Amino acid sequence: MNAEFPDKTESPGGSASESSSGGSASAATPGMVYLVGAGPGDPGLITVKGLSCVRRADVVVADFLADDRLVAEAPGHAERIRVPWRPGRQAEINDLLVRHSRAGKTVVRLKGGDPFVFGRGGEEGLHLQRSGIPFEVVPGITAAVAVPAYAGIPVTHREITSSMTVVTGHVSQDRDRTDLDWEALAKRIGTLIFYMGARNLPFIAERLIEHGRPKDTPVALIQWGTTAEQRTLVGTLDDIVSRARSASFTPPVLIVVGEVVALRPQLDWFESKPLFGVRVLVTRARDQAGELSEALVRHGAEPVEAPLIRIEAPDDWRAVDAALADLSGFDHVVFTSRNAVEAFFSRLNHKGLDARSLGGVRVAAVGRATAGALRSRGIEADDQPEVFRAEKLVEALAGDRDLHDARILFPAADIAGPAVEEGLAAAGAYVTRVTVYRTVLEEGLPDDIASMLEDGKIHLAVFASSSTVSAFAKAAGPDGPQRWTRGVRIACIGPSTAETAAEAGLSVDVVPVQATVPALVDAIVRDRLAAGERLE
Structure with missing residues (x-):
């Protein structure tokens, strides 16, 4: 996730007329501008085409509501510009798009929801057209449909209503001048959906009742829809205002009016997930975080990826290379991590x-993930202790065999501890340890994630x-681990990692029986269900 971007239009390396991809202010052909809908909040709801545009952009101009994780998908050279809305800002944004396009850059205007549904995309498109700038519109999933769906409310239902009306909640409260036909809205039998109407909720409810909508009409307010912070409040036109005040509902809020709201108890699929509302710090290396993050999302959590380590040669x-040339001379090869397997075979190839x-050599794998990595290479582990303990590894390798004088190759990380070597040496084996990869600690957490912890x-x-724990402790400073994790539950993939966490002063709450990602996520879910609570 990116840190919050400065409200500026110049890249760190030069003026706005310079392109890190080679464009210049004198470019003969303007760059393409893509008006891209980012969806209503959940970054997974962006379209395939929209994400493709972001990934090849030279400049991303993003609304306040566009998720940082989507902006982070832009290439490393891309300039990222946040444009929080304020009165009079639209003219600045229009000029910004034109200026970067004329510099020969590919520009993505990343907008929440759909750019043509209360997104001012039409205004921006017209300005681009008048300026002779080529543009394309990439529609997004609009909040009018997606946000109610995440609250368990279908905007249409064959037995209830076959129509919906989308309305802006930014309405004048002057009864003598209004752009809305309140009588027509009140008398429609379909679902009414008001964007940006939280501050005008009393006026909206009053006008609908005044023009004939029954007081007992169901109403739902959905705040921060499709995100981990989503909250849904249900009432009627008669009492929703007082309920909203009591619950401190503030923007952004979508208002849904109609009988379909009554279906929420049966169709509430998102907020009923076991990890709904739980924001999880994922500290794995960037190329390995996906599996864990995706599993957490399936259970309703919102992962915040902050890779604290990276794997290097x-x-x-x-x-x-000397060990590989002499593989037939070893009796055993011991792998204690998936990273070791991948690095070893990459060099072998x-x-x-x-x-x-490896024909004729017994292969040992510590843990199922390591064994799975070997299996993907066509090798079934001969010995597989489930627990990462030196004594368990010795037991698995020895069995009924004598390890005395056995030659064992141990491909490992540069920072792997001595326990494996010492345990095998104590059993009489000759251990050759080689470093097949380096674990490099990142400098620290991004400022925005550190602030989230604070x-x-x-x-x-x-x-x-264990290396991610060490990197976290280093980034946090002397008193940081305890300060950053106050009120934060800690989950570790296995006992070795949990020991390192305890040594760093962290109180570990969750350790799965098996050191695998699926087992870790299952243990997190069980811990959450056992707590019997839902985050407010």
């Missing part, structure tokens, strides 16, 4: 070798390796 391959080089907006932190 060793500085020197000579020891590894680089040397023109493959899994056949402000209590992170509810759960997940650590999938």
Whole structure:
């Protein structure tokens, strides 16, 4: 996730007329401008085409409501510009789009919902057309449909209503001048959906009742729809104003008026998920965070990815290459992580070798994830302790065999501890440890994520390796781990990671029986259900 972007139109490396992708203010051909709908909040609701546009943009001009995770999908060279709305801002935005296009850049105007539904996309398109700038519109999923759906409210239903009306909630409260035909709205039998109407809710309810809509008509207010902060309040036209005041409902809010609201108890699928409303800090390396994040999302959580480590090749391959050339001379090869498997086989393939080089060598894998990585390479582990403990590994390798004088190859990370080597050496084995990858700690957490921890907006932190715990502790500083995790539940993938967390002063709440991502997520869900509570 990106930190909040400065409200400016110049890139760090030069003026707004310079393009990091090679464009210039004197470009003969203007760059294409894409008016892209980002969807109503959940970043997973952007269209395939919309995401493709973001991923090849030179400039992303994003609304306040566009999710940071979508903006972060832009290429590394792309300039990212936030344009929070304020009166008179539209002219600035129009000029911004034209200026970057004329510099030969590909520009994405990333707008919440759909750009042509109360999104001022029409105004921006007309300005571009008058300025001779090529543009395309990439529709987005509009809040009018998606937000009620996430609240369990279908905007139409064959047995209730076959129509819906979308209305702006920014209406004049002057009874003598209004752009809305309140009598027509009140007498329609279909669903009414008001955008941006939280502040005008008393006036809207009053006018609908005044013009004939029954007082007992169901009403739903949906705040921050499709996100982990979604809240839904149900009432009637007669009491929704007092309910909203009591519940402190503030913008952004979508208002749904109609009988379809009554279906919410049966169709509430999102807010009833076990991890709904739980914001989870995911600290895995960027290329490995996806599996964990996707599993958390399926259970209703909102992952906040903050990779604290990255995996890199060793500085020197000579020891590894020597071991690979002598593989047949080893009795065992021991893998304690999926990263070790991937790095080992990548180097093996680089040397023109493959899994056949391990013929006659017993292979051990610690944990199911490691065994799964081997299986994807066509190798079934001969020995597989479930728990990452040196003594368990020795037991698994020894069995009825004597490890005395056995030659064991141990491909590992540069920061792996000595327990495996010491345990196997104590059993009489000769252990050759080689570094097949380096675990590099990132400099620290992005400022926005550190602020979320400080402000209590992170509810759960997940650590999938000891190195991520070490990186977290380093980023936090001497008293940071305890300060940042005050009120935050801590989940660790296995006992070794949990020990490191405890040594760093963290109180660990969740450790699965098996050290795998599915088991970790299942344990988090069970912990949440056992708590018997829902975050407010």
